[in-house]
Amino acid sequence: MFTLHAVGKTFPDGLRALDAITAEIGAGEFVALLGPSGCGKSTLLRLLAGLERPSDGSISWESGRQPGPGDIGYVFQDATLLPWADAASNVFLPLRLRGVSRAEAAPRIATMLEQVGLADFAHTMPQALSGGMRMRVSIARALISDPLLLLMDEPFAALDEFTRHRLQEDLRGLWRRSGKTIVFVTHSIYEAAFLASRILVMSPRPGRIAADFSTPLPDGAARRGSPEYAALVADITETFRRVMPA
Amino acid sequence: MNKKKQKNFMNAGPGALSPTTPQARHRKNFCAAFFKKRPLASLERAAPFLFGLIALALWQGAVWALRVPPYVLPGPLAIGAAYFGDYRVLDPALLSTLTVTLTALAAATAIGVTLAVAMAASPLFRAAVQPWAVILQVTPVVAIAPLIIIWVNQPFIALVVCATIVAFFPILSNTAAGLAATPPELLDLFRLNGASRWQILLLLRLPSALPAFLVGLRISGTLALVGAVVAEFVAGSGGFASGLAYSIIEASYRLEIPRMFAALVLLGVSGVVIYALLGLLARMLLRRRGSA
Numbered sequence: 001m002f003t004l005h006a007v008g009k010t011f012p013d014g015l016r017a018l019d020a021i022t023a024e025i026g027a028g029e030f031v032a033l034l035g036p037s038g039c040g041k042s043t044l045l046r047l048l049a050g051l052e053r054p055s056d057g058s059i060s061w062e063s064g065r066q067p068g069p070g071d072i073g074y075v076f077q078d079a080t081l082l083p084w085a086d087a088a089s090n091v092f093l094p095l096r097l098r099g100v101s102r103a104e105a106a107p108r109i110a111t112m113l114e115q116v117g118l119a120d121f122a123h124t125m126p127q128a129l130s131g132g133m134r135m136r137v138s139i140a141r142a143l144i145s146d147p148l149l150l151l152m153d154e155p156f157a158a159l160d161e162f163t164r165h166r167l168q169e170d171l172r173g174l175w176r177r178s179g180k181t182i183v184f185v186t187h188s189i190y191e192a193a194f195l196a197s198r199i200l201v202m203s204p205r206p207g208r209i210a211a212d213f214s215t216p217l218p219d220g221a222a223r224r225g226s227p228e229y230a231a232l233v234a235d236i237t238e239t240f241r242r243v244m245p246a
Numbered sequence: 247m248n249k250k251k252q253k254n255f256m257n258a259g260p261g262a263l264s265p266t267t268p269q270a271r272h273r274k275n276f277c278a279a280f281f282k283k284r285p286l287a288s289l290e291r292a293a294p295f296l297f298g299l300i301a302l303a304l305w306q307g308a309v310w311a312l313r314v315p316p317y318v319l320p321g322p323l324a325i326g327a328a329y330f331g332d333y334r335v336l337d338p339a340l341l342s343t344l345t346v347t348l349t350a351l352a353a354a355t356a357i358g359v360t361l362a363v364a365m366a367a368s369p370l371f372r373a374a375v376q377p378w379a380v381i382l383q384v385t386p387v388v389a390i391a392p393l394i395i396i397w398v399n400q401p402f403i404a405l406v407v408c409a410t411i412v413a414f415f416p417i418l419s420n421t422a423a424g425l426a427a428t429p430p431e432l433l434d435l436f437r438l439n440g441a442s443r444w445q446i447l448l449l450l451r452l453p454s455a456l457p458a459f460l461v462g463l464r465i466s467g468t469l470a471l472v473g474a475v476v477a478e479f480v481a482g483s484g485g486f487a488s489g490l491a492y493s494i495i496e497a498s499y500r501l502e503i504p505r506m507f508a509a510l511v512l513l514g515v516s517g518v519v520i521y522a523l524l525g526l527l528a529r530m531l532l533r534r535r536g537s538a
Contacts, residue, residue, distance in 0.1 A: 051434050069440025080431040083535045084453050097439040097449075125534055145439070 001027040001149070001181050002048070007057035008206075009043050017043045019206035021057070030175050030182045032196035034189065034236065036244070040207030041185040045151050048183060049074055067149060070098055073142030075152040079134035081126040081141075088113065088122040091140045098145075105144075112140040116170075132163035139171070143180075152184045156191065168195055176219070189240075193217070193232045194224060201236060203243040210243045211236075320504040325511060328504035336493060336505075340512050343489040346402065346474040347520070350409030354466050357410065358417030359459065366425040366451065367443075383415040387473055391480040401486045405477045412473030416465040424458025425451050457535075460528035467520045475513065 002025055009018040017040040025031055033041045046052045047059065049072050061067065081090045088109050095105045113119050116136040126134055135155060142150060156164045172195055175182055186192050192199045201211040213235065217228045302322045308314070309321035316324050329336060361379070365372035391408045398404040428451050436446050478491030486492070490509045497505040 046434075049434075049438060051437065069438070072438055074435060074438055076431045076435075078431070080429055080435065082432070082450075082453070084456075093435075093449075094439045097436060097441045097445055127535065 001025050001029075002059055002061045005058050005060065007044075007047065007054045007059060009040065009047065009052070010055045016206040018047075018054075019208050021207070021209055023200060023209060023212070025181070025183070027062070027181050028179045030172075030195060030197040031184065032192035032199045033183060033185045033202060034192040034199055035187065035202030035207060036204055036240075037187055039202045039204050041187075041202055042153050044207065045153050045183060045185050048072075048149070049151055067147075070094055070145035071148045073145065073147035073150040075135075075138055075142045075150070075155045077154045077157055079126070079131075079138040081134060081137055083126055086123045086125050087118060087129065087137045090126065090137055091144055093141060094145045108144060112144050113137075115143075115174075116140045130163075131159055132167060135159065135167060143174075148181065150180050150182045152182065154185055154187065157187070164191075171195065189233055189236045193229055193236065199232075199236065201239050201243075204245065211239045317501050317503050320507055324504045325507040328502070329508040329511070332505055332508065336490070336509060336512060339488070339490045339493045339509070340516065343471070343474055343478065343491070343513070344516060346405045346409055346477070346489065347470045347516075349406045350413055350474060351463075351467055351470040353406060353410045354414035354417055354470060355463065358414045358462070358466070359421055361414075361418050362421035362425055362455075363447065363452075365422055367447075379415065379418060382411060387412045387476050388480065391477050395477075395481050395486075401481055401488070405474060405481060405489070408477030408480075409470050409473030412476070413466040413470035416469065417459065417462040420462025420465075421455050421459045424455030427458070428454040457528075457532055460524075460531065464521060464524040464528065467524045468517050471513070471517050471520060 004021050004023045004025075007018060007021040008016070010016050021044065033044060035041050043052070047054050050067065081087075082093065085093075091109050091112050092102060092105055095108070096102070110119070110122070113122055116139055118133060118136055118140070121129065121133065126137070129137065138155070142152075156167050159167065168191065174180075184192075184195060186195075197214065197216075199211075199213040200209050201213070202208065203210040213232065215228065215232050215235075217223055217232065218226050223229060306321040306323060309319060309324075314321075320328070361375060365375060387408055390411065394407050394411075395401070395404045398407055432450055432454075433446065436450055441449070474489070475491045478486075478489035479495065482489070482492035482495045487496075490513050493509040494506050497503070497509065
């Protein structure tokens with residue numbers, strides 16, 4: 001779907017965040033960018049979204065097609081909903097910004113809310129929703145424009161373990177059914193191993209790709225308990241032991 | 247996509263949703279408020295009035311007991327009597343002061359919000375204007391008022407200009423701070439969806455700044471009254487007979503101290519009412535956000 005050619009990023013204050021990132025991501029992959037805090041994972045996500053430009057190297061999109069407005073769904077660490085708008089209006093926002101009328105969008109809003117299990121909460125204000133429910137609204141908002149690429153920046157990091165597991169399972173189900181390309185930033189080895197079809201392990205600053213895992217794991221309820229999952233977690237842990245400064 | 251599957255995918259199930267339905271939460275809060283807080287809350291609400299009544303009674307008692315002459319300190323009853331004897335003069339004066347105050351508040355809102363938006367849009371404009379806004383703010387209006395009253399020969403407009411100068415700064419600074427505090431993630435989200443500058447301003451920045459603006463408006467509301475009264479004092483000593491400040495000057499020349507106090511009470515009550523109404527406005531506008 002897109003290829004990163006020796007992408008690097010240096011911030012104006014001289015901080016080198018990313019260095020020589022080269023990778024090719026295929027359509028339909030679920031890629032986890034895994035690394036410690038401050039290794040430039042989020043910066044890489046912002047480069048993919050076009051919110052920042054690489055200082056060197058380049059990103060080339062398949063058939064030369066740069067994503068346009070609405071082609072990228074972005075989910076932030078916080079749900080970042082508009083506090084003055086109810087759940088349905090928040091989900092509607094991306095379409096509204098591109099001039100779709102509310103009446104035209106209504107069926108799609110209802111479908112999206114139903115898909116994230118919030119059909120009964122269309123007119124609930126964000127502060128009356130739990131953290132997990134807010135994140136669900138945020139995911140529905142990112143998906144409503146049917147984006148080519150879904151970018152997620154540690155979306156479940158602030159949730160409790162139980163809510164996080166539930167959302168991880170739901171997100172994996174969503175990916176398997178929709179076939180969307182997802183790039184998911186996380187600092188949790190377990191989250192990366194459970195969710196992704198491919199894991200790019202990043203080294204501490206300046207971020208480089210230290211390892212690239214695409215180990216297939218069994219799907220379904222047995223996934224978290226499978227020996228393959230445990231082996232992958234052990235492999236990644238070993239990789240970090242090698243690349244982390246002592 | 248299979249319809250049944252669609253229904254289930256990402257469905258949280260009853261266990262995940264039930265603890266925080268809004269109804270349940272509301273019921274819980276209501277119960278807590280009813281059983282725990284109610285006696286204390288009603289006493290707290292009555293407290294300012296009770297305190298006021300006791301203070302007034304002590305004041306009246308002291309005036310009677312010590313036989314203080316009314317031209318030194320009138321009791322509350324004499325002040326009330328002065329108002330009812332003079333309401334034909336005092337009410338129009340109050341109306342005049344309030345008209346100046348509210349016109350100035352409206353002008354301050356328009357100027358403050360416009361400048362704040364322009365400053366948020368252009369760092370150059372901010373750099374050029376901000377120091378002058380601060381200078382205007384720190385210069386005492388009593389010092390500028392005579393000039394303005396000379397320059398603007400329509401007295402009503404001169405008073406409004408003075409009161410606006412006093413009142414606009416809190417609206418400007420609070421709105422500017424609110425606009426600057428727009429969450430950067432939401433700005434990114436708007437840009438990713440191709441939002442125009444106008445869409446970002448109208449759908450994101452202005453609503454984000456609303457709570458801060460309302461705080462500024464509440465401060466400015468009382469400052470507009472202060473500004474109006476100061477300007478009336480200056481204009482009144484120049485012979486422009488209007489407003490409660492002029493009533494106070496006139497009454498002091500004639501040593502009609504109870505009437506002076508009556509005008510003062512009207513001013514105080516006006517300030518409290520303006521403050522309370524603007525607080526009510528803020529609560530109404532922010533009610534749905536739950537963070538008011």
